[in-house]
Amino acid sequence: MLDEVSTSIPDMGRAYYDPLVQDAGNGLTGPGGALYRYAIRPEGYRLDETDFIAESWQLKRQPDYTPAEHARWRLLFENQRKMLPGRACKDFMEGFEQLEHLFKDGIPSFDDINAILKPATGWTVVPVPELIPDNIFFWHLENRRFPAGVFIRGGDPKTKKVKEANQGRAPEFVEYTAVEDDLFYLQEPDTFHDIFGHVPMLMNPFFADYIQAYGAGGRRAIEYNRLKNFGSVYWYTVEFGLILEEGELRVYGAGILSSPDETLFSLYSDSPHRIKMVPERVMRTDYVISDFQETYFVVDSIKALYESTAGRDFTPIYKKLPAGFTYATTAALDTDVIVTEGTQEYKFCGGKGKPRAVKHMEAIREAHKR
Numbered sequence: 001m002l003d004e005v006s007t008s009i010p011d012m013g014r015a016y017y018d019p020l021v022q023d024a025g026n027g028l029t030g031p032g033g034a035l036y037r038y039a040i041r042p043e044g045y046r047l048d049e050t051d052f053i054a055e056s057w058q059l060k061r062q063p064d065y066t067p068a069e070h071a072r073w074r075l076l077f078e079n080q081r082k083m084l085p086g087r088a089c090k091d092f093m094e095g096f097e098q099l100e101h102l103f104k105d106g107i108p109s110f111d112d113i114n115a116i117l118k119p120a121t122g123w124t125v126v127p128v129p130e131l132i133p134d135n136i137f138f139w140h141l142e143n144r145r146f147p148a149g150v151f152i153r154g155g156d157p158k159t160k161k162v163k164e165a166n167q168g169r170a171p172e173f174v175e176y177t178a179v180e181d182d183l184f185y186l187q188e189p190d191t192f193h194d195i196f197g198h199v200p201m202l203m204n205p206f207f208a209d210y211i212q213a214y215g216a217g218g219r220r221a222i223e224y225n226r227l228k229n230f231g232s233v234y235w236y237t238v239e240f241g242l243i244l245e246e247g248e249l250r251v252y253g254a255g256i257l258s259s260p261d262e263t264l265f266s267l268y269s270d271s272p273h274r275i276k277m278v279p280e281r282v283m284r285t286d287y288v289i290s291d292f293q294e295t296y297f298v299v300d301s302i303k304a305l306y307e308s309t310a311g312r313d314f315t316p317i318y319k320k321l322p323a324g325f326t327y328a329t330t331a332a333l334d335t336d337v338i339v340t341e342g343t344q345e346y347k348f349c350g351g352k353g354k355p356r357a358v359k360h361m362e363a364i365r366e367a368h369k370r
Contacts, residue, residue, distance in 0.1 A: 010135040010219045034129045059127040066172045070106030072154045079179045089250040095200030121208035141215025148194035153186045184261045197254030206302045213310035224318040229283040236297045265292045271346035276337035284326035291352040294329040
């Protein structure tokens with residue numbers, strides 16, 4: 001835990017683009033506004049401006065959820081609950097066991113989560129409407145608050161049979177009978193990703209301290225205009241990190257833990273590279289936001305991750321980094337310690353939705369009985 005934390009929000013100066021004014025004059029609840037998706041929910045399930053704290057981007061409460069939204073959570077929860085033993089790292093599973101009773105029946109109350117989380121590691125979960133500005137995000141993490149979105153995926157189905165079964169229904173009432181493609185992967189993090197994927201790891205003291213230190217480090221990244229590079233560290237560790245445990249690969253990244261298909265892809269596909277995590281290497285590496293990762297970085301332990309990054313002054317690295325990224329998402333370097341070198345077959349097949357890529361994933365699902 002950091003000895004001192006700043007209570008002030010980092011100043012991004014001219015680099016700051018305020019999403020609060022992206023609404024083209026339509027207000028917070030108008031098209032483009034941060035609360036738009038909540039303002040158009042059915043009567044009795046809405047949020048409005050009175051529920052929003054602009055400076056911190058926090059919501060004062062979670063919305064009330066429909067039975068269909070709780071049912072989507074339960075589908076995802078049951079799928080991952082069965083899938084993750086032997087695939088998720090032991091620190092995640094230990095945290096999950098302490099929270100499982102809150103997760104099993106539907107979207108949990110953040111207050112109930114905080115009653116367990118705060119005594120364990122000093123963290124709380126705070127509700128936010130969507131992705132929030134970088135400086136606000138860093139400030140929350142630095143003060144041991146994890147910002148979690150409060151919407152649930154699946155309201156805009158693309159799968160034909162789901163669309164046909166839900167014709168005429170509002171997004172909040174869309175129902176699923178199984179974990180269909182619409183629930184496998186979401187580009188924007190939802191409440192299942194943020195709560196199921198992230199919170200169990202925050203029960204681990206080393207990981208909790210790592211996330212706080214990452215938040216504090218954001219101030220220096222802003223100062224040197226290296227947010228994209230600094231963001232790669234978060235992306236390839238907190239979101240999509242793998243760990244070696246007893247000689248086997250396991251998952252600790254929330255983006256994988258909350259995605260049924262990426263859990264299998266990250267561990268069993270021969271397509272992606274798996275490379276030992278070195279902070280400077282990661283900072284120079286681009287990443288994929290719309291599909292599975294083409295490279296995963298591997299740590300030896302959560303303690304080793306903490307010791308290689310937390311509290312470290314990255315100023316010398318920032319001064320050497322060129323504008324943008326040096327390495328493509330598919331790069332495997334002579335200087336890398338490669339755990340497994342990938343074929344990149346999934347990428348060369350066209351990726352998400354392309355027929356050969358779909359067959360690639362179907363084969364993995366069948367082989368590992370998802």
